[in-house]
């Protein structure tokens with residue numbers, strides 16, 4: 148096996164791929180892919196990957212559309228002789244259905260983890276939605292590295308240059324909010340959220356009157372329908388006159404979520420795990436760190 152891996156990009160930002168590949172002196176591979184007139188996929192791996200360690204960077208938001216191309220690519224690489232396949236999946240989907248909330252429901256987090264575990268030898272991801280699972284190893288059977296964006300979020304919030312009140316919109320968010328608050332020495336509160344449907348959430352917040360001099364910064368892992376953020380922003384706007392910021396790691400912005408949030412006047416900042424105009428945090432250093440662990444290289448960032 149050659150020392151330097153070959154990196155492929157599926158649905159992700161080429162700049163991230165190049166930055167990661169350059170950090171390891173790796174090559175970026177070329178794919179010839181298109182759709183047949185009937186919608187089926189055509190794929191051709193242009194490079195020679197025999198005996199190579201290959202790494203696929205894949206933006207897997209909207210996974211129903213993107214998983215099959217990933218599956219085809221991994222199988223092709225394997226058949227062409229790649230000895231190891233690593234996955235960089237900055238945003239890991241299908242993590243929120245982590246139990247059978249109502250009888251008969253599919254626990255899709257488990258089924259999806261089986262598919263990914265079958266197609267690769269290792270995976271690196273950033274802040275997956277770990278709520279009822281303590282670690283990915285509970286459902287994934289390949290080595291998985293989970294990197295955390297807390298330091299990056301903390302630096303961004305510090306850059307606002309103002310006294311802040313960090314706000315977690317639900318109990319799950321406390322893991323991120325508390326960690327970031329500790330790093331920048333900021334007070335924080337966590338709301339109580341009840342979800343009654345995809346776009347139906349109700350939120351109650353503890354009294355924040357004592358923090359009227361602070362700029363509220365909502366911290367969350369995912370913005371999906373945007374409903375969580377919309378509800379908490381409305382509450383904050385009633386009790387705090389300052390501009391409201393939200394720092395979220397993964398911005399999916401389903402449907403018209405982004406437009407609705409912009410209309411509310413909230414300042415949005417997201418990580419570049421999913422390409423979006425609100426991207427303000429570069430998560431590439433975390434991916435480099437994760438790859439270093441799997442290639443047994445010292446991290447080029449240190």
Ligand code: R5P
Nearest residue numbers: 319369370371372373374375
């Ligand atoms: C909840 O469990 C997550 O941490 C996010 O708060 C949630 O996924 C956001 O979803 P939505 O934008 O659809 O309210």
